Amino acid sequence: MYDYLIIGHGLAGAVLSQRLLERGKKIMVLDQPQDNHSSAVAAGIFNPITGRKMFKTWRADEFFPELLQFYPIFEQTLGAKFFHPMGVYRPYFAIEDQNDWEAKKADTKFDSYIAHASTTPIAAHQLHDPYGGLFLKQAGYVNIVKLLTANKKRLTDKGSYQEAMFNEKEVVRDSDHFVYGVLKFKKLIFCNGVKAQQSDWFDWLPFHPVKGEMIDIALEKRPDTIYNRGVFILPFENESLRVGSTYHHQYDNMEPTEAGQNELKQKLSGLLDETYQVTGSRAGIRPATKDRRPFIGKHPDNEHIYVFNGFGSKGVSLIPYCSKLFTAHLLDGEPLDAELDISRYYSHYSAKPKD
Structure with a gap:
């Protein structure tokens, strides 16, 4: 029984x-x-600061301490490595975003999640980040x-x-x-x-399923952190970089589409200014809900x-x-x-x- x-x-x-x-x-x-x-x-990304205006995600102060404790212990239980805390770099969209975050430095509610803020572009890759951006901690991904x-x-x-x-x-x-x-x-x-x-x-x-698509790309140099603005670029272990994701409530099938790939390429052009090669694609249906709970x-x-x-x-x-x-x-x-x-x-x- x-x-x-x-x-x-x-x-x-x-x-x-x-x-x-x-x-x-x-x-x-x-x-x-x-x-x-x-x-x-x-993709398995966990990220405490999300959205165009970069708000703290829903109930992050409860959820993130638990995930940071749980997954390393689960790794030990299973004898496998799948938890990868590596941070996220969030470029500012505009000088207004930079000014907004400069004003928020005194707000301690963000202290647990902001490693530091930059007001100048990073040198690691050719990103569209003329105003700098935020380096987030308590972020990374799980190889699900x-x-x-x-x-x-x-x-x-x-x-x-x-x-x-x-x-x-x-x-x-x-x-x-x-x-x-x-x-x-x-x-x-x-x-x-x-x-x-x-x-x-x-x-x-009231489920509200969402189809999400990703593409895999190859760059001459792999990032050592996740880049995220409009789309994410995830250095997924030793595989190609993963770029995502789309969000569509209306879909005809569960397979990757040319339209989805083109959407991702267009968004990627707003983040990355380097030549890349598409090496693959993938799609899945997320079990989302009407109230997002x-x-x-x-x-x-x-x-x-x-x-x-x-x-x-x-x-x-x-x-x-x-x-x-x-x-x-x-x-x-x-x-x-x-x-x-x-x-x-x-x-x-x-x-x-x-x-």
Whole structure:
């Protein structure tokens, strides 16, 4: 008998599996690798200062200390290297941005995230940064594919991983547990990204999927930090540099497109003034939500069916902290954060036509 059946082994499912295992729970992770995983193609960047006006990202003071603690420990557990804190350089768009940040130096709320500010261009690469920019700390990236590969091996060695399509119509309730084929488990958790939209249990949640595309490029000299303005340039281990990303709610397929690549090249021209070679492309569908907040919690009518999903493009930053809260809710009865709890959308479920 398993305590939890986790549907999906993207970043959400992998991190949650770790949280439950370290609390001594018996789990089974059911993965569907042929589906389009946003985790498998994501850049994995974590960045505390985002947006055109470079605001501190949502609840950074809670999320970033947890991710900086969690991933190095997870590396040790899995015996794999996938966490790469390396900083971000954010060129100013205009002299007004420079003046704005010069005025903010006295604001201590940014101290944890700003390494230093420059008022002159950097010399490492030919960037469009005539006004200088910000060097951010507590930023970098996670090689999500390496994390998932290492966690899959560990789960497989424990007999806690299967690759198979999941059909919720075959789940049978039997007194105090569920039965799915030969599996028996007490609770079910959906961590399967946009596929959760197709679930009869969670199709009422207002997902707002976003297609993101990236291109890989080669430069004569690799950066030693992430460049980010309009697009990012990520020096991804020993591979080509990754450039991204697009954000499109309307899309016809899950594959890279010529239009997406052209959009990225155009944006890249606003950041980089060097010759480069495109060496590849990739695309994925992010499980974003209407209110840009995760979906965490239990089904309104099924107290043993849960969702842990909807992390969008910020999964690397959000999932460690959110998984800690969710585990405390599951095992210790701690209340969920109101901004995360799907109870905020129970009215959508009530309005759903019943069979």
